[in-house]
Amino acid sequence: MKLVTIQSQQGAQLGVLTGEGILNVPEALAVVADANAPRTTHQVIEGGASALQALQSYVERALAAAPADKAKFIKPESDIAFGPSVPKPSKIICVGLNYRRHAEETNAPIPASPILFNKFDNTLTGHLCDIPLPRTSSKVDYEVELCIVIGKQAKYVEKADALDYVFGYTVVNDISARDLQMRTSQWLLGKSCDGFSPLGPYLVSADEVGDPNNLNLKLSVNGEVRQNSNTSDMIFHCDEIVSYISQHMTLYPGDIILTGTPEGVVLGYPEDKQVYLKAGDVMTVEIEKLGVLTNRMVSE
Structure with a gap:
């Protein structure tokens, strides 16, 4: 099932992708x-298979309603204001490199062990939402x-047993201000600017995804493919x-884990060829079975 957050x-309201919208x-x-019927995204996540x-069952009932009634609660995707596909995670944990x-x-x-850092909920935003370029950075990647x-x-x-504890997966763009990130040995500042974790458009239940380490993923900027890889390249x-994170802290329903990025980021280019994001740039992020996430950078 593909869940949607409707702003x-x-x-934030729970939505479900159907063949009719x-x-x-x-x-x-x-x-x-x-x-x-569960009424919120968190109720679905926490309720697991029975809630799904x-x-x-409820969606099937609702789709059987009269056309005039369905028009009151089904809309085309083009009419939806998307929020982050997981609206209120209690933890945002990221894996670097x-x-x-x-x-x-x-x-x-x-790395010999997963490199962990965190982000905060101010970074969360949705599909098709604009993302401000922070005034304090000139190297946004x-x-x-x-996720x-x-x-x-x-x-x-x-x-x-670890994947038995996973509800599902979604697409995320871990936007990073490299000059802020590298200012100190701690990465948090460059990772936690407003809007730096667009998430979505869908939250896809694990049963629809299968092996999470056999998914193609890519990112384009203004139509030019910059990243193109497969999750099988994860270390x-x-x-x-x-499993590793759970040895050190309790994970709760709705917590999200960003699992790292493949090659092709601006930081990986030779210094004389590094062209960082600028106002007007449109990023299109796609992961097999999970959908396409699009956001535009704008001046703050």
Whole structure:
């Protein structure tokens, strides 16, 4: 199932991608009542397989409604204001230098253990939302990444069981201000500017994805492909990442993990060929089975 966050005057609302468009669940429930249907993205994540089944059953009921009724709660994607596909994660954990060829292009040693850092919810934004270029940086870069969404509380999880704790996956662009990132040994400043984690457009349940380490992913700027790789190039695969983090902190439903980026970032180019993002640049981020995330950089 593909879930969507719809931004509305009432706040973030749960949507579901259907063959007829985006079904707004709260608006549908006002027309086709169902006490058992989950009403928010977090309720679906936390409820796992049973919540997904309840939501799927409800969507089928709602799609069987009369056309005049369906027009009240189904809209084409072009009419949707997208929010981040996971609206309120309690943790945003990132893995740095997790693709072999990316580590090589930046002349960094291959990590012996996952390099972890964090971001905050001020970085979250949605598909088709503009992202401000911070006034304090002149070296803003892009990073296509697979994002893991935790579905069950996890602590001291074994690698063999780790993917059982994953609800699903989404697309994220880990935008990075390189001059701020490299100012000190801690990367947080360059990673946590406003809007630096566009997420979406869909949150895709794990059953639709299969092996998360066999997905093509790419990123284009103004139509020019800059990154083109496969998640199989990860140094630490998704199961190992979830297991490793759970040895040190409890993961909760809705927590998200950004799993690293492949080669092709601006930072990896020779210095005389580095052209960082500027106002008007449009980034298109795509991961197989997960959809296409598009955002434009604008002057702050």
